[in-house]
Amino acid sequence: MAIVGLTPSNVPNWEASAPSHFAGLKFDEELASTRAAVDELIQKYSPDVIVGAFHIGRDSDAGAGVHKIAAEMADKFDVILAGHEHATYIESVQKATGDEIKVADISLAGGDVAEDKALAGTYNEANRSQSVKIIEPGKWGWALAKAEIQLKKNAAGKWEMVDTTLSNITTKDVVENEDIKAQFQYIDDVSKTDAQTELGKVVGDFTPGKGADEATHQDLNQEIGRLYTTIHTAKVVDTPLMDFIHQIQIQKSKADISAASLFSDSSNLIDGQTYAKKDSTNLYKYDNTLIGINMTGENLKRYMEWSYTYFNTYKEGDLTVSFAKGSKAYMYDQFDGQIQFVVDLAGEAFSMDDTYNITNEGNRIEIIEINGKPFDPKATYKVALNSYRWGSNVKKYGWATDADVYYDSVNEPVYAVRDMLTEYVEVNKGVNAKDFSNPNWEFKQYQANGAITLLRTDNGAGEALWNRLIKQEICVKIDPENPKYPGILHSLNVKDASTYFVNPNYGNADQNQVYKGCVPEA
Structure with missing residues (x-):
């Protein structure tokens, strides 16, 4: 398994007032850099699975975003774990070149927590080159993005793709570790x-x-x-x-x-x-x-x-x-x-x-x-x-x-x-x-x-x-x-x-309900 990490080429612009923050670093365009890294990986190591760990948004005002890279390189990546956008999603991107990018929400009931297998279908050896799944777990520790990748060996001893399943494991009901909580309580208090x-x-x-x-x-x-x-x-x-x-x-x-x-x-x-x-x-x-x-x-x-x-x-x-x-x-x-x-x-x-x-x-x-x-x-x-x-x-x-x-x-x-x-x-x-x-x-x-x-x-x-x-x-x-x-x-x-x-909740004595009347359903 190979993991390809990516950070935005826009960093020098964001940090333009403090060039010491990126002194000695070179930032190339995202898509070209990713292609070069993946080509080198395949040539040297022939990985069975390639996972992207991208600190970039789905779209970008400088260089390529996750959607662009996913579409262009869907035949190379099996899963992309994304960040930076602070968004929550589970999507599938079809292999394509150019500007026509086809993206589908494959989360269960549009809730961005679990993958809907009925929508996503099986991701296996026969179709893995046609699309790639991407996931982002929101912000502030709301969830942990999880990618389950199932493989099996064929008769020739080579690993083949059986399926992938994505989910955002929410942290809301995770019990705090009392030892760690006690150790860092002073930070919270101060x-x-x-x-x-x-x-x-x-x-x-x-x-x-x-x-x-x-x-x-x-x-x-x-x-x-x-x-x-x-x-x-x-x-x-x-x-x-x-x-x-x-x-x-x-x-x-x-x-x-x-x-x-x-x-x-x-x-x-x-x-x-x-x-x-x-x-x-x-x-x-x-x-x-x-x-x-x-x-x-x-x-x-x-x-x-x-x-x-x-x-x-x-x-x-x-x-x-x-x-x-x-x-x-x-x-x-x-x-x-x-x-x-x-x-x-x-x-x-x-x-x-x-x-x-x-x-x-x-x-x-x-x-x-x-x-x-x-x-x-x-x-x-x-x-x-x-x-x-x-x-x-x-x-x-x-x-x-x-x-x-x-x-x-x-x-x-x-x-x-x-x-x-x-x-x-x-x-x-x-x-x-x-x-x-x-x-x-x-x-x-x-x-x-x-x-x-x-x-x-x-x-x-x-x-x-x-x-x-x-x-x-x-x-x-x-x-x-x-x-x-x-x-x-x-x-x-x-x-x-x-x-x-x-507003269906107009006149409700509870102001929260009045506001909820204007919130579109997921």
Whole structure:
């Protein structure tokens, strides 16, 4: 048996601000590297079984993902154990070349726990070259991915494939080892005590309406794990919640403009709450460092247009915004600082081809001014952004180079953006919303005379439908194939009844049941 391990070629981009992390290592394209490794294995050892251990997602924005490699090399691999995506699945991929990849969910009842043999069939010597099974066990130790491989020797003494069976063994009911638990209990205790360290008080509402949800103004339902509409107000309205991150980044880097993402729908700060250390982690959950770059206005505009591809194009009758399929919250940056701009979601979206050549510059962003002067595409502006965005996107797309970096927090005493937030609250004994209110952008559709605003207050069908959403009488449809990022693929639209459905649990006294009424069945 041979095991082929694979890690993403994107590592140098993710770690661009800290090249010492991968010094001396070379990262080749995934598919070509895997082919070379497997060819060498077969030539030298003639293994009876080849298993992939891939720390890559099913799709990839750099190089090949699991699906691509599985399709191209299904005749070589018998099983692929995958990670990195934090997803849970059991799938079969058919042998194919090119872009037409055929993937089937072969889990029992779509539950991703056990393989459905009726769907998968027998994987044996006669058909093993036609497909390969792949599995991923989710995140946070939810499950252990298991591949059972059955072989037998034929008359010539050679091992032949009888079958493979995949399963995710959930850890929920596994009894803890008391000796190990006792040995490491102090880590759990110290971590929780540290997270609960009180730093100060929150003053003012950091999100309009207090609660995060755009329609209901409720915060994330922890039991169900989502907002009611899955739209966080801070994604569509300029809020002190995001400006808190932006202004800290600007203060540290002395930038003109800050770019930052709202990573989690659970993020919010409520007037009167005690700010504990854990609140910084909730607001900024990644270990990103801070980079300051000199960027031309032309490339800044491209960066902004690229960011707003997170949203679908506005359609007449829309009462909400919606998100492009597969959109990830951490890939949508907002922009603050000495910049004034308007976003028109009716405009064309920015686009690039697979080699990052721009195919459409996009026209959603109108930059009105920067530093009190009209926007100049030829001018150079100081932009603060996190280390991930710097390496994975801006640098990779050629919008700035290492020579353009004027600030890097990696060697600072407080080097992580998250810890910068903690430092501010600790020094100031709290955080006040009025100190971080810098309204500098809005959606054209959300302006006082914008299409969405007017429709929500039209004293007619638009307002009636919007109120039904506020009352939780109806549900917007979310992406059932992407539960990790449960975005709205189609905006709530007064002209299209297929964009929503009646909440079967409307009026239930149990809010958890009301939320469950909007969760699509597996």
